[in-house]
Every structure is written in C-alpha cells, then in structure tokens.
Amino acid sequence: MSVTEKLNGYGPLAGIKVVEVCTYVAAPATVRVLSEMGAEIIKVESFAGDTQRTQGPGFGCELTETEDPTIDLNNTNKNWVSLNLKTEEGLTILKKLIADADVFMNNMRTGALEKLGLDYPTLSKEFPNLIWAQMRGYGEFGEFAHSPGYDAVCWAARGGVSGTFPEKDTAPAIPPQAFGDYNAAIMMAAGILGALVNKLRTGRGDKVVVNLYHAAIWAGGIGLVAQQFGADYPKSRKSVPNPFNNTYKTADNKWLYICQPEYNRYYNDMMKIIGRDDLVDNPAYCTIETVKQNDSQHEVINILEDGFVHKELEEWLSILAEWQVPSQKVFRFTDILKDDEAYVNDALRKVEYNAFGEHAITTTPIRYANFGDPPMILSKPIGYHTAEYLHGLGYDDEQIDALEEQGVVKCWHGEDVPDVIFKSQRQAAGEAECKW
Template structure:
C-alpha cells in the first residue's frame, strides 16, 4: 500500500498527483506542504537518495537505516521511488510518472534538466497540462543565473539577512540552517497552487519559478524601502526610531520584546507602566515626530531600560498584558520546544522513533476548517515504493527484477517500515476530528 492510499482521500488536494525530483530543503519542503494538503507525492531519488539524508550528523541528528529525523522535516506523507536517470529505462519510467502528474517539481540545474529532457520546453511540449516548478538559488537571468546556491549564500548573505539582523557594530548573524528555505517553500507552494487553479480552469500547464534571493528581498520589503529614506541597517537597539518597538532586559536578566507602533497614543501609558508618571505629556519625548526631529530617541530608550530593569520578566508580562501592550518574552528554540501554545495549535507535533524516542517535529502552517490537522507519516528508505509504482505502471514482477538487475531502478528490500500516522495533540486527546 502506498502512503497516499493509507491517507484515504484526506485533504483538499486529494486526487492531485505530484512528482518531485528535489534535494535538500526548500524544494522538498514545498512539496511537503502539498502532501499535508492531501496530494499524492511521488519523490524520485537517485540510488544514493536525497542529499539531505547525509546532513543530520552535521547538526547532531542521529540516523538509522530506517529512521532519519532530518529527512522527515521536509518529506512527510510522500512515496519513495528510486531511479537511475542516466539509464534510458530509468529515465523512461520517470517520464511515465511525470506524464501522469499534475505537477512536476525540481531544483536541478537547468543544464542537467536539458540533458535529460526534463526542462520546461521539452516537457511542456510533451505534456501541455503539466505544471513545471523549479526552485532556484538565484533568478533565471543575469550573472548568477547558473550559479549553485543555498539559503546561506543566496538568502542569508546576498539577501541581506545576515548583514541587517544583528545588533549594529557586531559580526554578521548566522541564521539557523535552512531558515530561508522554509520561507521560500511557502512562496513556491503558493505559486504551484495558483498554477493548479488555472490548470483546473483551463487545462493548461504552467512554469512556476521561485528563487531564494528574491524570497529574501520580498521578506525585507519594509527595510529595503526604509533604507532609501535614510533608515540605515543594521540598527542598534539603543537607537531605534520608535522606542516602543524594541527589546528590554528585566531584573532577572531576561529579555522582553514590546511592539506598540502608535507611539504618541500610548506614550503616557508606557510612562505610567514603568513608574515614570513625572514624564507624562513631557514635550521632549511625548511624540514620535519630536524624537525624529531632535534625535532624543536614545534618551527614551534609556528611560525604558531603567524602568524594565526593576522587575522580573514574569511580572512585566503580567503588567503588560493588563495594559494590553503587545509583548512577549524573547524565546530561543529551547523555549519553543516546551511551549504548549505550539502543541495545542499543532505547530509542533510529537512523533515517536524506535531508536530515538519521542521528539517534536514542525508542521506546515496552513489549516483548512473542513479537514483539520493533517495526518503525518514519516519518511521511508530509498526506493521503498519503487516496486509498487512500477506495478501501477504495468510492469510485472519479472520485469521489475530485470530493471533492478541492470541498474535502472532501486527497490528496497529491507525491513518493513509501518505507515504509522501521527496525530496532533488535540486529535490524540479526542478534542479535534480526524478525517482519515
């Protein structure tokens, strides 16, 4: 049984077929989003598998032959087929699978696609209704059109993230691995779904392209606009234009982030909250326009620093909540994996590994009221579903064995990996329905 059959028609994309030839993060994560909407996903790997399978040890993630938490992050609810695209019969099988699909997603270099006949002009001529998607490091034109790229260089470095996020005067930041990839994945999924709507309406396929550099520029829209009007980045928290949109340290050495954009309206409230009623209506500080004209924003920040240093974080959170000031403790990942808010809303879901025990895994963020929290089946070894899909294409057992013998396909022969469906916390508690 394929993973898709196990999901029993779940989701708004049930019946939509996707063929994926993707490695690492951004492109596979794109298709994970579609898989959690119910699409049937056939992931075609080389015999060595998605290169992401090698990455876990680089950040301390253990692996076994059948369990890999790193590959799970981008590959839930997929079916796993392994083909040798350099073999004519392996490539022919890939073409058959693509020909039956609504969407073909890749992050291969254009030159490699052209060599294999998997480029957009070739496939669109053969399959006019096919949606062809490509995730790229940089755009299709210009000096870097054919350059290799990862989110660290395309998104974090050239996209301005590493250079504009740190405190001014410090070294560039090192964002968590693949931070940009997951943002770009949502954008790519949006494009594929837009093309799918058009295909269902007109029958016509489409080419959809997203690149990591553009994704970073889009996310930096406000900063890029502000930079052109004199707001230089990176910034120092000691000199932000609006002191009410800033971080402050509490008495117990923790940080709180407040975000009150309407400075003038809430100035007196904030002065009261920190015990500086003597500064209410003070003409030096009470309007944002005055701060900008006189350059005294750092003085207000210092006043707020002194105020917030007088109470512990939990005291401040309660006080700020009472005054309806948008605020939060500045979390680290150690806080997030213990945060009940993340589990009750299914942003994190607990899964059980035979070798590693219970761990939390992120979920894609889109939810549909008619379907609820999506089912989650973890990844499989390379070639796990090869034989099943070849059978669906009409190959006999003997023909599959012959293809395997000549090196055109890889078939998994190891221990069975059950299709265990992991539910959300509320589903496990019987507080939310399961539609599968």
C-alpha cells in the same frame, strides 16, 4: 500500500499528483506543504538518495537504516521511488510517472535538466497540461542564473538577512540552517496552487519559478524601502525609530520584546507603566515627530531601560497584558520546544522513533476547517515504493527484477516500515476530529 492510500482521500488536494525530483530543503519542503494538503507525492531519488539524508550526523543525530529525523522535516506523507536517470529506461519510467502527474517539482540546475530532457520547453511540449516548477538559488537571468545556491548564501548573505539582523557593529548573524528555505517553500507552494487553479479553469499547465534571493528581498520589503528614506540597517537597539518597538532586559536578566507601533497614542501609558508619571505629557518625548527631530530615541530608550530593569520578566508580562501592550519574552528554541502554545495549535507535533524515542517535529502552518489537522507519516528508505509504482505502470515482478539487476531502479528489500500516522496533540486527546 502507498502512503496516499493510507491517507484515504484526505485534504483539498486529494487526487492531485506531484512528481518530485528534489534534494535538500526548499524544494522538498514545498512538496511537503502539498503533501499535508493531501496531494499524492512521488519522490524520485537517485540510488544514493536525497543528499539531505547525509546531514543527520552534522546535527548530532546518528541515523538508522529506516529512520532519519532530518529527512522527515521536508518529506512527510510521500511515496519513495528510486531511479537511475542516467539510463534511458530510468528516464522512460520517470516520463511515465510525469505523464500522469499534475505537477513536476524540481530544483535541478538548468543545464542538467536540458541534458536529461526534463527542462520546461521539452516537458511542456510533451505534456501541455503539466505544471513545471523549479526552485532556484538565484533568478533565471543575469550573472548568477546558473550558479548553485543554498539559503545561507542566496537568502542569508546576498538577501541581506545576515547583514541587517544583528545588533549594529557586531558580526553578521548566522541564521539557523534552512530558515530561508522554509520561507521560500511556502512561496513556491502558493505559486503551484495558483497554477493548479488556472489549470482547472483552462486545462493548461504552466511554469512556476521561485528563487531564494527574491524570497529574501520580498521579506525585507519594509527595510529596503525604509533604507531609501534614511533608515540605515543594521540598527542598534539604542537608536531604533520607535522606542516602543524594542527589546529590554528585566531584573532576572531575561529579554522582553514590546511592540506598540502608535507611539504618540500610547506614550503616557508607557510612562505610567514604568513608574515615570513625572514624564507624562513631557514635550521633549511625547511625540515621535519630536523624538525623531531631536534624534533623542536613545534618551527614551534609556528611560525605558531604567524602568524595565526593576521587575522580573513574568511580572512585566502580567503588567503589560493588563495595559494591553503587545509583548513577549524573547524565546530561544529551547523555550519553543517547551511551549504548549506550539503543541495545542499543532505547530509542533510529537512523533515516536524506535531508535531515538519521542521528539517534536514542525508542521506546515496552513489549516482548513473542512479537513482539520493533517495526518503525518514519516519518511521511508530509498526505493521503498519503487516496486509498487512500477507495478502500477504495468511492469511485472520479473521485469522489475531485471531492471534492478541492470541498475535502472532501486527497490527496498529490508524490513517493512509501518505507515504510522502521528496525530496532533488535540487529535490524540480526542479534542479534535481526525478527518482521515
């Protein structure tokens, strides 16, 4: 049984079919977003599989033949077909799958697409109602149009993230792997949904393109505009424009982040909170205009540092909550993994592996009232659904065996991997309905 049948018509995209020829993160994660909206996903892999399948040992995860936590991150609720696209028959089978699809999603380089006849001009002529989507490292034009790209170089390095996030005069930041990929994936999913709406209105397909470099520039919009008005990046926390939007160390050596954008309105409150009533209405500090004019941000920051260092983090969080000051502990991933807020709102969901035990996995953040928390079925081995989809295209067992012997397709011949549907915490507790 395909994963799609198991989901029993779940989601706003039920009935929409997506064929994916994607590797690594940003493009497969885009399709994961669509899968958790209920679309039928046919992921077409080479015989070696998505190259993300090789990444587990680098993260300290020893893989098994049927379980791969690193591939699960980008590939829930998918059906798995394996074709040799270097063969004429392999391409023919892919074209048959695309012919019945709404979306063809890829992150192949343009030259390879043209060589295979999978480029937009070719496929749009053959299938005018097809939405053709490509995730790229850089844009379609200019010097880097045909360059390979990963989020580390396109998004983090050239996109300014590594250079603007760290404390001033320190080494460039190294964001967690694929941080930019997941941001770009949501943007691409939005683009595909827009094209789907237009297709429903007009019957016409379209070309949708997102690149990692542009995704970083969009996310850095405020900084890029501010830079043009003299706000240089990276910044030192000692000279941020608004001292009430900054990090401060507490007595127990933890970091507190406060964000109070209206400096003038809340200046007196902040002075009272840290026990500096003597500075209430102080003309040197009470307006952000004066602070900026005198370049005295560091003086206000020193005052706040001297105040926050006298109490422990939890006490400050309680005090700041009473004063309705937006604030949080500066979390690390170890904190998030223990945070009930992440589980009760289904940002993290517990799954059970035979080989690895219980682990948390991220979910896509979009929720619909009519459908609730999405079902989650983990990934499958290479070629797990190949025979099933070939049967659907009219091939019989003898023909499938012949294709496999000829090196055209790869089918899974190992043990069955059950379609276990993992529920959200609230669903598992009976506090939320499973609408699938």
